[in-house]
Amino acid sequence: DQEKKKQAAEQSEDMTVCRLILTEMDKHDDGWPFLKPVNFKQFPAYKKYIRQPMDFTTMKNKLRDNQYKTRGDFAADVRLIFNNCQTFNEDDSEVGRAGHNMRKFFEVRWKQLLLT
Numbered sequence: 656d657q658e659k660k661k662q663a664a665e666q667s668e669d670m671t672v673c674r675l676i677l678t679e680m681d682k683h684d685d686g687w688p689f690l691k692p693v694n695f696k697q698f699p700a701y702k703k704y705i706r707q708p709m710d711f712t713t714m715k716n717k718l719r720d721n722q723y724k725t726r727g728d729f730a731a732d733v734r735l736i737f738n739n740c741q742t743f744n745e746d747d748s749e750v751g752r753a754g755h756n757m758r759k760f761f762e763v764r765w766k767q768l769l770l771t
């Protein structure tokens with residue numbers, strides 16, 4: 656019915672915003688540590704300490720497979736990436752700093768896009 660159609664339209668508009676911000680983070684100079692899943696052979700301790708790994712490619716696939724029902728679900732995975740980064744990396748390290756920069760970029764952009 657009319658209400659269902661309206662909700663469906665809003666939902667797909669939300670996902671457009673999510674796709675846009677993910678593309679921007681993918682291209683960001685400081686996004687390099689988060690592009691692909693962390694390689695457990697390269698970082699053996701990672702699997703032990705980080706219960707729920709997440710990265711931009713995994714998120715792109717989840718978006719493609721319609722696995723995010725709300726923009727809140729999408730934001731939760733982005734924040735998971737940067738929380739994992741803070742758990743595993745020193746603030747005063749290249750990856751640690753990139754994580755802080757990317758989290759800031761996301762939160763500012765997220766507010767801008769949701770206010771328009």
Ligand SMILES: Cc1ncccc1N[C@@H](C)c1cnc2ccsc2c1
Binds near residue numbers: 687688750
């Ligand atoms: C986000 C993150 N957290 C913890 C460990 C790794 C990573 N990222 C990988 C890509 C990474 C991060 N830094 C380096 C430095 C040489 S290879 C490589 C790979």
